[in-house]
Amino acid sequence: MKIALLGGTFNPLHIGHCMLADTVVRELGYDRVFFVPTYIPPHKMLNTSVTPEERLEMIRVFCDSAADGGKRIFEPEACEIQRGGVSYTYDTLKYVCECYKLDEKPAFIMGQEVAAQFNKWRSPEKIAELADLIIARRHPDNNGVSVKGFENIPSGDYAEDYSDQSLLDNFPYKYMLLENPIFPVSSTEIRTRIATGKSFRYLVPESIFRYICENRLYGFQK
Secondary structure: OEEEEEOOOOOOOOOOHHHHHHHHHHHHHEEEEEEEOOOOOOEEOOOOOHHHHHHHHHHHHHHHHHOEEEOEEEOOHHHHHHOOOOOOOOHHHHHHHHHHOOOOEEEEEEEEHHOOHHHOHHHHHHHHHHHHEEOOOOOOOOOOOOOOOOOOOOOOOOOOOOHHHHHHHHHOOOEEEEEOOOOOOOOOHHHHHHHHOOOHHHHHHHHOOOOOOOHHHHHOOO
């Protein structure tokens, strides 16, 4: 089985994440994409009251709803939440390679803004050895919505999201740049929209929209 991993806080998972995963399957020939929600990200402090378990459950309901005639191309992978502590990609890749007995390297998908700070990660050279790197095009845009007070806060020496993407010019590891559609939407914008009573329904999969509404996440009010 040819698999790719897409990690992140998924707070919440949105249509940009889904389209990115689908592009990897349909256009690069991967059998399945594993969504791997972080427990504690090493590069930012989360601005949310939503629990890791709720973020994982949103991924589960989406993956179930996306199954086409019983064929599953998306799966939740809970290893980082089950492991607890700070989530490091190298540990996750080691786990996936050992657990799934893969015949070939998995792929690891990351956005341009993440790749620009890849040198700050734990053991980036080992990650590049364990996985084929796929870098997705990203573009920052909150569609005119003020997200002040809803942003995650960078920790350590990490910069804000979408820092200096020109650093990719000197990215030292072999990678494939994915020609994915760019959706100008972010989880931060969605959290802001929900908390301030703005429209957000079509920025997330329908299954996640229902989950957020039913469980009153992110300050949702009917």
